[in-house]
Each structure stands twice: as C-alpha cells, then as structure tokens.
Amino acid sequence: MKRRRLLLLAGLGGITFAGIVFSFNIRKLRFFRKQLGELKEFLFHKKELNNLLSTQTVKSDISYPKTAPIFRFVSVADTGTGKMPQYSVARAMKHYHSKFPFGFVVLAGDNIYPNGEIEKINDVFEKPYEYLLENKVKFYACLGNHDVRTDNGEPQVKYPNFNMAGRYYTFEYQPIQFFALDTNAKKEDWEVQLNWLEKELSNSKAPWKIVFAHHPIYSSGKYGSSQKLISTLTPLFKKHKVQLYINGHEHNYERTRPINGTTYLISGAGAKQRPVGRSEWTEYSTENFSFAAFDVYEDRLIVRGINIWNRVFDAGVIQI
Ligand SMILES: [Fe+2]
Numbered sequence: 001m002k003r004r005r006l007l008l009l010a011g012l013g014g015i016t017f018a019g020i021v022f023s024f025n026i027r028k029l030r031f032f033r034k035q036l037g038e039l040k041e042f043l044f045h046k047k048e049l050n051n052l053l054s055t056q057t058v059k060s061d062i063s064y065p066k067t068a069p070i071f072r073f074v075s076v077a078d079t080g081t082g083k084m085p086q087y088s089v090a091r092a093m094k095h096y097h098s099k100f101p102f103g104f105v106v107l108a109g110d111n112i113y114p115n116g117e118i119e120k121i122n123d124v125f126e127k128p129y130e131y132l133l134e135n136k137v138k139f140y141a142c143l144g145n146h147d148v149r150t151d152n153g154e155p156q157v158k159y160p161n162f163n164m165a166g167r168y169y170t171f172e173y174q175p176i177q178f179f180a181l182d183t184n185a186k187k188e189d190w191e192v193q194l195n196w197l198e199k200e201l202s203n204s205k206a207p208w209k210i211v212f213a214h215h216p217i218y219s220s221g222k223y224g225s226s227q228k229l230i231s232t233l234t235p236l237f238k239k240h241k242v243q244l245y246i247n248g249h250e251h252n253y254e255r256t257r258p259i260n261g262t263t264y265l266i267s268g269a270g271a272k273q274r275p276v277g278r279s280e281w282t283e284y285s286t287e288n289f290s291f292a293a294f295d296v297y298e299d300r301l302i303v304r305g306i307n308i309w310n311r312v313f314d315a316g317v318i319q320i
Contacts, residue, residue, distance in 0.1 A: 069295035069302070071173060072100055076270035076291040077108035077214070077248020078144070082123040086271035088308040089289050090128040095310050096293060097132060104137060105129075106178070108248040108267065109144025109214030111156060116147035118155035125161070138163055140171065142180045144214040144248065153184070168193050170200050175298060177206035181213035183229065183247075194232060201240035207320060208301070211237070212246040218264040220277040220285055221250030237262045243318055244301065246292070252276035253292070253305050254285040255316055263318050265303065267292040284314040 074093060079086055096102070112124050126133065141162035143153040157164045165171070167182040179200060185193050201209065217229045237245065238260045248268035252275070256264040259281055269290045276285045288307050295302040298320075305314035 065297060065300075065302075067297075069297055070175065071296050072102035072294060073104050073106065073173075073296070074102050074291050074293045075106040075108060075212070075246045075265070075267045077266075078110040078251055078268040078272055079107065079128070079270035080110055080112040080120075080124040080146070081271045082120070082128065083271065085273070085289050085308075086124070086128050089270050089291055090132075092306055092308045092310050093129075093291055094131045096291075096306055097135065097137065100293070102137065102293070103173070105132065105139045106212050106246055107139045107141040107162070108212050108246055109142050110146045110248060110268075111141055111144065111162070113146050115149040116143075116153055116156060117150055118159060121159065133161065140164070140178065140180060142213055143167065143182050143184055145184055148184045153182075168196065172206060173296075175206055176208040176210055176296060177204045179209070179211045179242075181211060183213040183215040190232070194236070197233075198236055198240075201236060201242070204240070207298075208244075208296070209240060209242045210244045210246065211242050214247060215249050216247050216264075216266055217245055218256050218259060218279070218281060219250050219266060220254055220279045220282055221252050221266065221268075222274055223250060225279075234260065234262070243320065250274065250276065252285060252287045253290045253314070255283045255303065255305070255314060256281045257283050258318070263303075263316075265292060267305075283316055286313065288313070 074096070076089065076093070112118065112120055139161055141156065141164055143156060147153045147156055153167070156162055157167055164180070168180055170177060170179045172178070179197060181193065181197065215229060216223060216226060217233060218225045242262050244263050244265060246265050246267065248266065250266050250268045251272040252266060252269050254266040254276055267290065269288065273287045273289055275287050278285055284305065286305070290305050290307045290313070293304045293306055300320065301318040303316050303318060304312045307313050
C-alpha cells in the first residue's frame with residue numbers, strides 16, 4: 001500500500017515536473033521568437049538605412065507656398081503582401097497624415113498578392129491601413145496583374161473600400177478629375193476602354209487631369225517603358241492635357257520631367273523593392289520603400305517622395 005502511494009506520488013511529481021519544463025520551454029520559445037522578430041525588423045531597417053545612406057543623396061524639402069493647398073492626397077502601389085515593409089510604409093503614411101492630413105489614397109494595383117484573393121483583404125489591406133481607414137481616408141484602387149488572377153479582379157471591383165465604380169472609372173475632387181484605368185485589358189476591351197477615356201477626357205471641364213493605372217508607360221525599372229502604352233495612351237494625354245500619370249508594377253519610385261506635358265510617377269515601392277536605373281527624362285529614381293504625396297493648388301501640384309524614415313527624399317512641382 002505504502003509502495004503504491006509512493007509510486008503514485010512519484011508519478012504525479014514527474015508529471016508536474018514535466019509540465020513545468022514544458023511551460024518553461026514554451027515561454028522560452030515565445031521569448032526567442034519575439035527576439036527573432038525584433039532582430040529581423042532591426043536588420044530590415046538597418047539594410048534600408050544603409051541603402052538610403054549609400055545610394056541616395058537626400059534632397060532637402062522644397063519650400064511650401066504661403067497658402068495651404070486646396071487638398072492633399074497620396075499614392076502607393078504594389079502593396080498587398082501583409083508583410084513588414086508594407087507596415088513600414090503604412091506607418092510613414094500614418095505619420096504624414098498626422099502632420100498633413102490627406103483625404104484619399106490612389107492605390108495603383110497589385111493590392112492583393114499573389115493572386116488577388118479577396119479573403120486576404122484583412123491581412124493585406126484593412127489591418128495595415130487601419131489607422132487611415134478609421135480616420136475616414138478613402139482609397140481609390142485600380143487592378144494590377146496579380147489582382148486579376150482571381151475572377152478577373154471582380155471581387156476587388158465590388159469591395160466597398162476600394163471605391164471602384166468599375167474596372168475603369170472617373171471621379172472628381174475639384175480642380176482635379178481622376179481617371180482610373182485597367183491596363184490588364186486585352187485587345188477589344190482595351191479598345192473600348194480607350195474610346196471611353198477619349199470621351200471622358202474631351203468632356204472634362206477640370207483644369208487638372210490625372211490618369212492612374214497599374215502598368216508603367218515610361219520606366220527605368222525592370223520592365224522598362226511600354227511601347228504599347230506609349231502609342232495608345234500618350235497621344236490622348238497630349239491632346240487632352242493630362243498633367244500626371246501615376247502607376248506601380250515597378251517596385252520603385254521614379255519621377256520623370258514632363259514628357260510632352262505629362263509627368264510620369266511610379267510609386268510602386270509600397271511593400272516590395274527592386275533596383276531602378278535612370279533615363280534621360282528621369283528627375284529622380286530610387287528603390288527605397290516609399291509613397292508619394294501631393295499638395296494640390298490651382299496652378300501647381302507639389303509632389304513629394306517620402307520614405308519609411310518619414311523623410312522627403314524627392315520634391316518637384318508640376319505646373320498646369
Ligand atoms: Fe504588378
């Protein structure tokens with residue numbers, strides 16, 4: 001009897017000891033996982049800082065006009081990873097918004113990697129931009145090549161927070177009319193879309209016209225300039241005085257000087273990055289994670305490139 005009790009006590013003691021060891025190991029495991037996460041974040045930011053210091057001369061900010069802008073907006077693209085760099089850019093957007101409130105974001109495609117799966121919307125959009133959404137900042141999206149891999153992007157067209165009135169659509173914030181395009185469209189659909197754009201541009205009374213889409217027209221990045229888009233879109237831009245084209249697809253920032261009256265701005269380093277070169281029309285290019293911010297005046301648009309260190313690394317003026 002005594003022996004059995006002894007064995008029972010020893011057994012219970014053994015189980016308790018194993019439990020303590022087990023919970024200690026779990027705690028240790030959680031601790032190391034946290035440490036690893038912080039180390040990864042540190043190395044990521046260190047690499048970013050080194051990139052910035054070694055490859056770029058940070059320009060000083062240009063001076064503000066005396067009056068406040070009519071409104072501000074920002075643009076970002078190629079965002080839909082849900083990973084750390086997206087959060088870093090989102091944090092910089094939040095910081096900028098707290099200093100210089102803006103009303104909306106032009107979201108230039110590849111909103112959900114890798115296949116436009118709408119069920120990931122919380123992880124790749126609602127959580128990273130939670131602060132902006134809570135502060136009533138609107139997003140106007142267009143479709144990227146990754147977005148159309150699921151049901152041709154239709155779930156995103158219907159998603160309310162993307163404010164898409166169709167695959168291609170237009171909206172106004174006086175004095176600007178925006179035109180969102182679907183540059184994934186093939187042949188007949190592209191022709192129909194071009195006709196729609198031509199009609200909308202010629203009917204527009206807005207002094208400022210901005211077109212945005214996912215694919216680049218002029219680019220010094222991986223994909224380079226698109227002869228198809230140069231031949232189909234730029235004659236319309238010239239004829240109807242489109243001052244700015246915004247896009248992504250290239251995972252970098254690049255601002256051109258005006259080409260036949262249109263400035264081309266790539267703001268595709270919203271979550272991924274890739275080296276970028278320069279062309280004779282390049283005003284500024286960098287692979288560093290960033291978004292673009294715009295101050296709208298009657299006679300000019302001030303554009304700024306802002307990195308995850310909240311620094312303005314590029315600033316330029318677009319005249320009407
Ligand atoms: Fe893309």
